Amino acid sequence: MARAPEVRVLAVDPGTQVVGYAVLEWCTGRARVVEASVLRIGGKGTQASRLLALHEGLCEVIARCEPSEMAVEDIFLAKNARSALKLGQARGVVLLTAAERSLPVFEYTPAEVKQAIVGHGGASKEQVQRMVAARLGLASLPRPHDVADALAIALCHCQRVGLSRMGREE
Amino acid sequence: MARAPEVRVLAVDPGTQVVGYAVLEWCTGRARVVEASVLRIGGKGTQASRLLALHEGLCEVIARCEPSEMAVEDIFLAKNARSALKLGQARGVVLLTAAERSLPVFEYTPAEVKQAIVGHGGASKEQVQRMVAARLGLASLPRPHDVADALAIALCHCQRVGLSRMGREE
Secondary structure (H helix, E strand, C coil): CCCCCCEEEEEEECCCCEEEEEEEEEECCEEEEEEEEEEECCCCCCHHHHHHHHHHHHHHHHHHHCCCEEEEECCCCCCCHHHHHHHHHHHHHHHHHHHHCCCCEEEECHHHHHHHHCCCCCCCHHHHHHHHHHHHCCCCCCCCHHHHHHHHHHHHHHHHHHHHHHHHHC | CCCCCCEEEEEEECCCCEEEEEEEEEECCEEEEEEEEEEECCCCCCHHHHHHHHHHHHHHHHHHHCCCEEEEECCCCCCCHHHHHHHHHHHHHHHHHHHHCCCCEEEECHHHHHHHHCCCCCCCHHHHHHHHHHHHCCCCCCCCHHHHHHHHHHHHHHHHHHHHHHHHHC
C-alpha cells in the first residue's frame, strides 16, 4: 500500500505582475510536483481588482490541490520603498489566503532556500535551478523564474519539514 | 423629507499594529461621522493571523456601516523597505476587502489630503486635525492619530467627490 504523503506544500513567490506557485508532495524522502504554474495579475484593472484576482486564483489552487501548509520567501530587500509596498500588498493577500484556509505558513530567507537545496547560502540562481530540476526529475530547467523560485521554496520546505517529521516517526 | 446622503465613505489608514478607519456621510455639503475607531492587529499571533483579524474587522465595519466607496492614502514613503513591505501587506488586505465588497477605491496622497482640508499641501498635522475637528463639529482634536488620519482622508474624499457630484446634479 502506498504511504500517505508526509507533506503537501503550496509555495508561493509573490510578485506585482506574476505570482509563481508550486505544489509539491513529499513522501518517503522523495518530492513530486503536483502542480506548478503562475497566476498573472498584471495588465488592466485597479490594484484592488488585481489583488482580488490573486486571491481567487490562490483559492482555486488550494481547492484543487489541497495543500496542508504554505511556504513563502521571507523578503528583506526590495529595489525601493515603492516597490516593497506593492510587493507587500501581494504578499499580504497570499498570507491572508493561507490564514482563511487554516494553512500554517512557513517562511524562508533566500539564503535558507539556497542552503537547503545546494548546500550553501551563496549559491547562484542557476545552481539552485539545476539542483531543483535534478531533485524533481525535470527534463529541463524550470521556467519562468517565478515558477523556478516557487519550486525551490517548496523543495526547501519539503526537505526541512519532511525530514524532521520522518525523524520523529522513526 | 431628508435627502439621501450623496456619499458614505469608509476611509482606512493602514498600519502594522493599528489600523485607523472612519466612515463619513456627506449630505448637502455637510459631513457627518457615522463611525470612527481603530482595529488593533498587533500583539500575539502570526503575520497571517493578524491580516485575517484585519480582514474580519473591516468586513464587520462594512457590514455595519454599509459604505458606498473606500478611500485610502496613497503612500510613497516608508522608513525602509522592510517597513514598507509590512505596511504593504496590511494595505493589500484593505484593498482586497474593498474589491470583495465591490467598493470602488479612491487614493489620495498626503499632500492632496492637506490641500483639500487646509488649503495647502504643506500644512502641519495639527493644522489638519484642527480643521477636521471644526468641519465635523468635534469637541476636541480627533485621537489617536490613526483615527485622525482616517477622518482627514474621509473628509478629503467627501469634499472632492461630494462637491463634484453636487455640481453634476445642479
